[in-house]
Amino acid sequence: MNSATHSYQPISTNVVKELSDLLGASNIIFNDPERLEPFSRDEAADCETRNPELVARPGNAEELAQLVRVANRERIPVTARGAGSGLSGGAVPLFGGIVLDFGRMNRILEIDRANLTITVEPGVITSEINEALRPYGLFYAGYPMSLETCTIGGNVAENAGGGKAVKYGVTGRYVLGIDMVSPTGELVSLGGKLVKDVSGLNLLQLMVGSEGILGVFTKIILKLLPLPKASVDMLCLFKTIDEAVAAVPKIMTEGGIIPTAVEFMDRLSFATSCEYLNESLPCADAGAMLLITVDGADEKQVEHDYDVIGEQCLAAGATNVYVADTHVNSERIWRIRRAVAEAFKVFSPHQSLEDIVVPIAAIPAASAAVNEISAKYGVKIPCYGHAGDGNLHATPVMPPEWTFEHWHGVLPEILMDMYKAIAKIGGHISGEHGIGHKRKKYLAAVADPGFMLMMRNIKTALDPNGIMNPGKIFD
Amino acid sequence: MSPKAVWILAEQREGKVADVSYELITRGRELADQRGTELCAVILGDNLSDAELQTLIDRGCDRVLHASAPELRHFLPEPYDKCLQALIVKEQPEILIAAATSTGRTVMPCVAGPLRAGLTADCTGLQIEADTGNLLQTRPAAGGNIMATIKTPERRPQMATVRPHSTRPAPSISGRTGRIDRWQPPADLLKSRVRRVDYTPAVETQAIQDADVVVAVGRGFKKGDNVELARKLANVLDGAVGASREAVDRGWLPYPAQVGLSGKTVSPKLYIAVGVSGTVQHLAGMQTSETIIAINSDSEAPIFNYAEIGLCGDLFTLLPMLTAKIAAAKQS
Amino acid sequence: MKIIVLIKQVPESQATRMDETTGTLIREAASSVINPLDLHAIECALLIKEAAKEKCEIVCLSMGPPAATKVLREAMALGVDHGVLLSDRAFAGSDTWCTAFTLAAAVRKLGLPDLILCGERATDGETGQTGPAMGAFLDLPVISFVSHIEQIAGGWRARRxxxxxxxxxxxxxxALACVLKxxxxxxxxxxxGKRLSRAKDIDIMSAQDLGVSQDDTGLKASPTRVVKIFRPSHLKKCEKLPAMDPAxxxxxxxxxxxxxxxxxxx
Incomplete structure (x- = not known):
């Protein structure tokens, strides 16, 4: 069974009335293309878009459960949406129906210092969590790089990663409990404030990264850590990609220190970004850069840590290691990394931000494979991203002289080549952005068939009518 | 006996009195009237014409004191410092205010040092304290987020530089009379270890600090070529193009265009912030503008908190449209 | 050749946020950094040193609490040779006149250099007066708003x-030059550079070391007095207009x- 075989019903005026009575008329958008349009897309470039028929803003779990029951009864697709900052087309309502806006469910419910947890509603902006925690000297470590825009509900649904995953891991590591509404409209509570819990199947972690196809969240309990008091960033210049990449496993394993972040940029990425930013850092001879962050409980500790890692980089062939221990300098080197995508957008407005992930030791092979594909198609493919996780944003950029139609004809071939090459070296399609609908045909092409079957079976068991975010991950 | 005089340091360029001098007259006249004393403009230059000097009287001065020598034609720090200092020592004014220009901000501290006078920088408000007659000098600090009022109870003269455009220039009143004194400084005051060897006029046609309208370019412009859109808007408004730090750092506009904590402070009649998010640092340089209009695609951008009207949309659509409509409105 | 660069420690302004309701700055335990504009002065000094044919020594001079040694170390990590800190309770509360006077006394102690460089102004006080006033105390020509400076035979060429x-x-x-960014x-x-700077000594000088009396430095000696501080609000009620589509x-x-x-x- 798949979403293509389900038939969905358009939303009738009776249903609109029922939902309007349930949520209040002001919490429904219907029949208003202008206001529905912003809910038709996310941040994935050039993807299919479609307006939802209705946007609903539930105020609590009970309202949400009732809404899902109506949708399930009427065979109306339901797509949950956080801030719409996803990069896989995951929140796009491909079959119309209802898009859930969590703008009203955006409260921080509890900060529990005794158990080191925070309980939040899914619509909370992720950066607000750490702002609320700062006075307590605590922090939530699972946040991704887009923390100022994205919501925690979306982060959990996508199992978001980010710049700090090397040391702290990704979102799922911090999710202790989820309250949710199942596709058939039951309220379900998974996990709790427990550090360990083997009481039954681990459905909690099944829900993490489920991209909204197995239900919608109403409450999330997150694990907290003490806030690091000091942090230093290093920018390490290497002559070649191979040298830079070879340094990563050494840093991770030989120094006895786990850095917070190890970001990688190839020459094309940093040179384009530096030119865009008018950054005059002397890096003409560099072929690759590593951006490494260390954090810790005090300045002395961090000083020791960056000394050790910096020396490792120099020993591994780094031609220079810059140290940024002030906000201004940290910002100066991080913006090179953050501006890569923006810089390429200026070069060409169409690009396909990919998210390949490979075993750390296979990064040189991944880089070589990407370069080969780049040469074959005559398309620039800058590579940058989270080297410490083997997670690279290889990003084919449309040559400015190409037509959009030509680009759209060739891009799927490029991506298919790339994903096959990555699978061959033990890698996979997405490290942190998810499959959504943008990458589902590639997943079907390279993933283990048994894995695909098991996913489908789970989906069918939990969502017999296929109403939850249909058309995502697989057909 | 009436108190000693209030002085302003008027400025000239190429023998013409600079407009900022007339703003100083507005300030100085008010102070002199409250103290019941004379307002005198000191002006350093090379033999300015009587007609030119008379404009200072027409606009409210009782007296003009012109230090005249070829060495004073352009602003050179040493002769300017020494001549002004000699005049102060000789005549003992009670108050001396100058504009917070490159000249004023350089000469005033160099003079205040040896005289042991108190000096307050970049004031936006000047008043006389009722019971003591002291000068109350109010200035923005910490990026304009705090205002501090400062006085100099014991030392004289009380010195301050005043932010350009923080008040209106004094109007000319026909028939006003006053005294013009010319003074030829002795040679030892005119010695300079600094020589002017070259001068290049500014690239942009109008300096942002003198413009009534500033169109500010921010990161939203995406690349340098797009700045042309802002230039076109500035042109129809007879304004100048300013820039956020980001836009200058990326080489889209030269540094003299930068507005903000590490650039210039401007307060034009109209400030149009385009694609400028409004960092604390940028706001510090423009939040005292009379009318602020913001154009930004991010409806949450902080700049909107400081704008009278905010347009949430794409600048590449809005800017040409606004330029065309203003041009049309001016035509009709 | 010797160059003295004046640096000031200021609260890190990037660590501050605006309180939207009051329009005031929230300083979140802001750590202290080198005044950002002073970094450009340090860079000018380093470039002059690198271009110089003769041996050149760069000294950074700062006045502040003992914790200001941190910013001097930061300067030395960039390539500055020595750091000197003027630190004494007697200096506390100095206005620009007293600060310039005290710094000038220190420069006389250290020996008049070939060039003094400073940033155009500090991002906290924003007066830009200390540099020029100090130049006057030392009878040096003051070149302000400098956008370029280089050494020439017998002196300096600067663009302002x-x-x-x-x-x-x-x-x-x-000469004394106040440089722009x-x-x-x-x-x-x-x-x-970081590692070298940790090993270096920083000279700390008191009022007594400088021979500066309490009549010339500190709050009491300052000609200016702060009478009051208040918070203006520039916040406006913005008429926000959606302008996403052509209509x-x-x-x-x-x-x-x-x-x-x-x-x-x-």
């Missing part, structure tokens, strides 16, 4: 920004044109 353009001047002998792009400290855009632009007419701006 005036209201309407740039002027190039040449100076015979020693466009004078040079600061470098980043390297790992090697909205047209309406919004018309509203702006209308406002400009009302205000007599066109």
């Amino acid at each position: 920004m005036l209201e309407d353009g740039y002027e190039t001047v040449e100076i015979d002998g020693p 466009e004078a040079a792009v600061p470098r980043l400290p390297t790992l090697q 909205q855009a047209e309406k919004a632009v018309d509203r702006v044109v209308c406002l400009l007419k009302e205000k007599g701006l066109i």
Whole structure:
């Protein structure tokens, strides 16, 4: 069974009335293309878009459960949406129906210092969590790089990663409990404030990264850590990609220190970004850069840590290691990394931000494979991203002289080549952005068939009518 | 006996009195009237014409004191410092205010040092304290987020530089009379270890600090070529193009265009912030503008908190449209 | 050749946020950094040293609490040779006059250099007066708003920004220059520089060391007095107009044109 075989019903005026009575008329958008349009897309470039028929803003779990029951009864697709900052087309309502806006469910419910947890509603902006925690000297470590825009509900649904995953891991590591509404409209509570819990199947972690196809969240309990008091960033210049990449496993394993972040940029990425930013850092001879962050409980500790890692980089062939221990300098080197995508957008407005992930030791092979594909198609493919996780944003950029139609004809071939090459070296399609609908045909092409079957079976068991975010991950 | 005089340091360029001098007259006249004393403009230059000097009287001065020598034609720090200092020592004014220009901000501290006078920088408000007659000098600090009022109870003269455009220039009143004194400084005051060897006029046609309208370019412009859109808007408004730090750092506009904590402070009649998010640092340089209009695609951008009207949309659509409509409105 | 660079420690302004309701700055336990504009002065000094044919020593001089040694170390990590800190309770509360006077006394102790460099102003006080006043105390020619400076035979050539353009001047002998941020792009400290700077000594000098009396430094000696501090609000009630699609855009632009007419701006 798949979403293509389900038939969905358009939303009738009776249903609109029922939902309007349930949520209040002001919490429904219907029949208003202008206001529905912003809910038709996310941040994935050039993807299919479609307006939802209705946007609903539930105020609590009970309202949400009732809404899902109506949708399930009427065979109306339901797509949950956080801030719409996803990069896989995951929140796009491909079959119309209802898009859930969590703008009203955006409260921080509890900060529990005794158990080191925070309980939040899914619509909370992720950066607000750490702002609320700062006075307590605590922090939530699972946040991704887009923390100022994205919501925690979306982060959990996508199992978001980010710049700090090397040391702290990704979102799922911090999710202790989820309250949710199942596709058939039951309220379900998974996990709790427990550090360990083997009481039954681990459905909690099944829900993490489920991209909204197995239900919608109403409450999330997150694990907290003490806030690091000091942090230093290093920018390490290497002559070649191979040298830079070879340094990563050494840093991770030989120094006895786990850095917070190890970001990688190839020459094309940093040179384009530096030119865009008018950054005059002397890096003409560099072929690759590593951006490494260390954090810790005090300045002395961090000083020791960056000394050790910096020396490792120099020993591994780094031609220079810059140290940024002030906000201004940290910002100066991080913006090179953050501006890569923006810089390429200026070069060409169409690009396909990919998210390949490979075993750390296979990064040189991944880089070589990407370069080969780049040469074959005559398309620039800058590579940058989270080297410490083997997670690279290889990003084919449309040559400015190409037509959009030509680009759209060739891009799927490029991506298919790339994903096959990555699978061959033990890698996979997405490290942190998810499959959504943008990458589902590639997943079907390279993933283990048994894995695909098991996913489908789970989906069918939990969502017999296929109403939850249909058309995502697989057909 | 009436108190000693209030002085302003008027400025000239190429023998013409600079407009900022007339703003100083507005300030100085008010102070002199409250103290019941004379307002005198000191002006350093090379033999300015009587007609030119008379404009200072027409606009409210009782007296003009012109230090005249070829060495004073352009602003050179040493002769300017020494001549002004000699005049102060000789005549003992009670108050001396100058504009917070490159000249004023350089000469005033160099003079205040040896005289042991108190000096307050970049004031936006000047008043006389009722019971003591002291000068109350109010200035923005910490990026304009705090205002501090400062006085100099014991030392004289009380010195301050005043932010350009923080008040209106004094109007000319026909028939006003006053005294013009010319003074030829002795040679030892005119010695300079600094020589002017070259001068290049500014690239942009109008300096942002003198413009009534500033169109500010921010990161939203995406690349340098797009700045042309802002230039076109500035042109129809007879304004100048300013820039956020980001836009200058990326080489889209030269540094003299930068507005903000590490650039210039401007307060034009109209400030149009385009694609400028409004960092604390940028706001510090423009939040005292009379009318602020913001154009930004991010409806949450902080700049909107400081704008009278905010347009949430794409600048590449809005800017040409606004330029065309203003041009049309001016035509009709 | 010897160059003295004046640096000030200021609260890190990037660590501050605006309180939207009161329009005031929230300083979140802001750590102290080198005044950002002083970094450009340090960079000018380093470039001059690198271009110089003779041996050149760069000294950074700062006045502040003992914790200000941190910013001097930061300067030394960039390549500055020595750090000198003027630190004494007697200095507390100095206004620009007293600060300039005290710094000038220190420069006399250290020996008059060939060049004194400072940033155009500090991002906290924003007066830009200390540098020029100090130049006057030392009887040095003061070149302010400097956008470029280089060594020439017997002195310096500098370009300074005036209201309407740039002027190039040449100076015979020693000088004091206040530089703009466009004078040079600061470098980043390297790992090697960081490690070297940790091992270096910083000279700390007191009022007594300088021979400066309490009549000339500190709050009581300062000619200016702060009478009051208040918080202005520049926040406006913004008329926010959506202008995403062409129809909205047209309406919004018309509203702006209308406002400009009302205000007599066109």
